[in-house]
Amino acid sequence: MMGLALKDRQQHTYGDYLQWPDDLRYELIDGDAFLMSPAPDLPHQDVAGEIYFQARQALQGKSCRAFIAPVDVRLPKRDEADELIANVVQPDVLVVCDANKLDKRGVRGAPDWIVEVLSPSTASHDQIKKRDLYQRAGVREYWLVHPIDRLLTIYRLQNGEYGKPELYPLEGETQVGILPDIVIGWGELVARLPKDY
Template sequence: MTDAAKKKATYEDLYDIADNMIGEIIDGELIAAPRPSRRHSSTIAKITSTVLPPYEYGRGGPGGWIILVEPEIEFGENILVPDLAGWKEERFIWEEEQNPISVIPDWACEVLSPNTARLDRVKKMARYAEHGVSFLWLIDPILMTLEVYRLESGRWTLLGSYAENDKVRVEPFQEIVIGLGDLWLKTVKDKDA
C-alpha cells in the first residue's frame, strides 16, 4: 500500500492500543509508545508534586490552574498525550467528561526518553506551537536538564536551559523555586553518596 493510499488514523483507532501502551495520532499516523520507564515516571511524579499544590490548590502559590497527568488532548486532527499539561482555570471546560480534551493547554511538559525524544522535540513541539500552547517544558531525566520555552509570534523562544541541581523560577510557574535536584530518580547508591 502506498503512503497516499494509507488510511488516516482516527480516535477510534486508539481503542485498539494495548493497555501497556500510550497511543497518539500525529499527522494522521497512529503512534504507540510503551508506558514510561521508572526514571521517567519518577520525574513526572516529582514535577507534579512540585507544581500541583501551589498552582492548583493555592498552597504556597497563586492557584488558578488545572494540572493533569497524561491527558488526551485534541490538536486539530492530532491527538497528543503530553506527560503533563496545565490550563488556567478560567479556560478549562469542566463540562467535558470524555476524552479527548478540546481546549488547548496553556502549558505542556514532556519528559524525554530515548524512545520518545525525537517525537517530542520534532512533531509534538511543532503541533504545540501551531495550536498556541503558551509554554513548553522539556525535561530530560537522564541528562538531568530542563528547557523552558515560551511561544512568541508562533515560534518557540528558549527562555533558559537548566541542569542537575539548579534552583529555578521559570514560566509559567515563576512564583515558586523548583529545585531540579529533587526531580531526578535517586538510587540507593546515589543517596549514600
Template structure:
C-alpha cells in the same frame, strides 16, 4: 515512540484501535504513535514535578492532568485532528473539558523524554505545541538530568526561556514565581 500504523487511518478507526489496546496511543493527522512505558526514573521525575505544580496551583484557577489523559488539540486556524497524551498538562481554560478528554490548548505541557521518543518530543511535538499556541513547553531529559523551558514569543514562535542541567532552579515564565530544584528533581 514509534508509528503504530504505516498508513493513515480515520479518527473513528483510531478510537476502535484504542478500545482494544492497553498501549498509550496518540493520533496526529491520521497516523497513530505508540508511547513506551515509562521507566522508574521517568515516574519519579513526573511525580516530583506534579507535586511541585500541585502545591503552586493550590487556590488558582488552573488544573494539572497527568498521563494517560487525552488532549485533543484544537485551533480555528489548523485543520486535522491531533490527540496527544502529554506527561503533564496544565489547563486554565475549563471550557474544553469533555467526559473523555480535553479539547483545546493547555497553558503548559511537560514531556519527559525516554530513549525511544526523543525525536518525537523534541521535533514533532515541539512544532505541534508551538503551532497550536501552547504558551509554555517543558522538555525534561532524565538521561542528561536537564530541563529546557520554551515559551511563545510575540511572533508565536518558541524560544528557549530557561535551561538547567544537574543543578539550579528551573523557572516558569507563564506561571510567575514557580520554580523547581533540578538536583532534587533527578535524585535517585
C-alpha cells in the same frame, strides 16, 4: 483493530482513536497514528510524578489545574467536531488554566504548559513532532526534561512561534515563565535518579 504499526500509512481521527483497544496507547499527530512505547521506566515516572506533584501543590486554590499522563489532549485545528480531530496527545504533565477546555474525555484545546520527560525511545518524537504540533496549537510554554543528561530545554511561545530554546541544568529551582506560582525544585529529585541513568 489490533496493533497499528509504530506509524502506519493511514490518516486517522479521534473518532477512530476511540474505537481502538484500551490496552494499547496511541497518539495522533496530523492524522498519523503513533503507537506509544510500553509503560515508561521508573526514573521517567519519578520525574513526571515529581513535577506534577510540585505543580499541583503550587496551584492549590487557583483556577489552573495540573494533570499527569495518561490524559487525552485533543488539539483541533479549528472548530471541528471531536470525532474529526487529527491531533490527540498524552503529555507527561500539563497545566490548563481555562476550565472551558476540560471535559470528561480530557482536554480540548492547547494546555498552557506542557512537560515531556525524554527517554531514548521517544526523544526525537518529543523534540521534533510534538514541538511543532505544540507550537501550532498555541501551547504557551513547553518543557523537555532530559533526565539522562540532567538538562531542561524550555520553549516559550512568542508571536505564534517558539523562539530559541533556553537550556538549564537540572539544579536548584526553575520557575514556569507563564505560571510564576509554579517553581520546580530539582535537588531531591535528581538525587533520587540512578547514577547510570
